[in-house]
Amino acid sequence: MPLVKPTPENIAAAAEALRLGELVAFPTETVYGLGADATNSRAVARVFEAKGRPRFNPLIAHVADLASAERIAYFPPHAHKLAEAFWPGPLTLVLRRRPTGKISDFVTVGLETVAVRVPAHPVASALLAAAAIPIAAPSANRSGHVSPTLASHVYDDLGDLPAFILDGGPTAHGLESTILDASEPDVVQLRAGALDLEATERVLGTRIRRAAEAVDPATGERPIAPGQLASHYAPGAPLRLDATDLRPGEALLALGPDVPRHAGPTINLSPTGDLVEAGANLFAALRALDAAHPTAIAVMPIPDTGIGEAINDRLRRGAAPR
Ligand code: AMP
Ligand code: MG
Numbered sequence: 001m002p003l004v005k006p007t008p009e010n011i012a013a014a015a016e017a018l019r020l021g022e023l024v025a026f027p028t029e030t031v032y033g034l035g036a037d038a039t040n041s042r043a044v045a046r047v048f049e050a051k052g053r054p055r056f057n058p059l060i061a062h063v064a065d066l067a068s069a070e071r072i073a074y075f076p077p078h079a080h081k082l083a084e085a086f087w088p089g090p091l092t093l094v095l096r097r098r099p100t101g102k103i104s105d106f107v108t109v110g111l112e113t114v115a116v117r118v119p120a121h122p123v124a125s126a127l128l129a130a131a132a133i134p135i136a137a138p139s140a141n142r143s144g145h146v147s148p149t150l151a152s153h154v155y156d157d158l159g160d161l162p163a164f165i166l167d168g169g170p171t172a173h174g175l176e177s178t179i180l181d182a183s184e185p186d187v188v189q190l191r192a193g194a195l196d197l198e199a200t201e202r203v204l205g206t207r208i209r210r211a212a213e214a215v216d217p218a219t220g221e222r223p224i225a226p227g228q229l230a231s232h233y234a235p236g237a238p239l240r241l242d243a244t245d246l247r248p249g250e251a252l253l254a255l256g257p258d259v260p261r262h263a264g265p266t267i268n269l270s271p272t273g274d275l276v277e278a279g280a281n282l283f284a285a286l287r288a289l290d291a292a293h294p295t296a297i298a299v300m301p302i303p304d305t306g307i308g309e310a311i312n313d314r315l316r317r318g319a320a321p322r
Contacts, residue, residue: 005120015130017163025140028119033137043300044106051103059136064128072101079182088120090194148233174280192310232317235290239319244298249295
């Protein structure tokens with residue numbers, strides 16, 4: 001059983017396992033990550049294998065601090081500003097990679113850019129400091145499935161594949177990081193996530209375009225956001241979005257004080273309608289409702305403001321045809 005408490009001894013042993021090319025699952029403030037030495041192609045290949053992740057879907061390199069990130073990628077002034085303001089935290093920056101950065105091509109899937117983040121979680125920070133290597137870490141779930149927000153979710157999906165699963169309790173945000181392509185002055189959001197886009201816009205003093213708005217009108221080219229697959233974050237049961245009524249056999253994922261009457265399994269993401277709380281509860285609620293084997297999970301409408309943008313993104317992908 002790889003599930004252990006994140007004691008200093010266990011963190012040291014997990015760091016050693018990482019340095020030896022093994023996989024370690026660890027908590028971050030977003031979701032649990034499945035880590036491997038980002039400079040070791042064989043270790044990184046194991047991550048893709050364990051998750052069943054498509055090989056064209058690049059990984060995020062996690063590092064202890066901005067100085068470590070600067071050894072991997074070039075930071076133009078606006079990217080520096082974002083890192084100073086939000087790291088450690090749930091913001092991933094896609095930047096041009098330094099040829100001397102030692103990051104495996106398996107992490108970047110051969111792109112000229114690399115995604116980097118400094119996570120804000122005491123266990124993740126201690127692990128990164130002890131291992132003293134960049135750690136490539138996607139969410140610690142089977143590819144396409146709901147992301148893990150508890151150590152037990154990781155074990156349910158991956159079993160004994162990680163050498164260690166460091167149990168840090170429930171993750172604070174419960175949604176993946178916000179991803180910004182900051183390689184050019186015209187910053188583009190590639191993925192909505194735990195960091196509210198408005199906060200980053202305030203720091204930059206400009207509006208940040210969403211990937212969908214950044215399509216080049218001349219060529220029709222979209223910004224590169226590989227891995228943002230239509231079907232993802234999917235529980236076993238189908239999701240029915242914007243539900244205002246209930247059908248027989250359905251489970252209900254509710255939000256706010258006005259919930260339709262329902263005899264079946266029901267979870268309210270936030271009885272007060274708080275979207276940050278709803279985001280933190282989303283993935284665990286999907287797993288729990290799924291476990292009741294409903295005909296479908298009916299999801300009440302979620303406002304598309306603030307963190308609601310990231311919640312709706314995950315729900316749309318969860319509901320997409322598989
Ligand atoms: P995950 O590890 O599952 O949270 O996903 C990481 C996501 O980061 C990928 O699916 C990509 O969409 C994005 N990403 C990682 N590296 C790059 C990159 N070099 N360029 C653009 N997007 C990236
Ligand atoms: Mg993932």
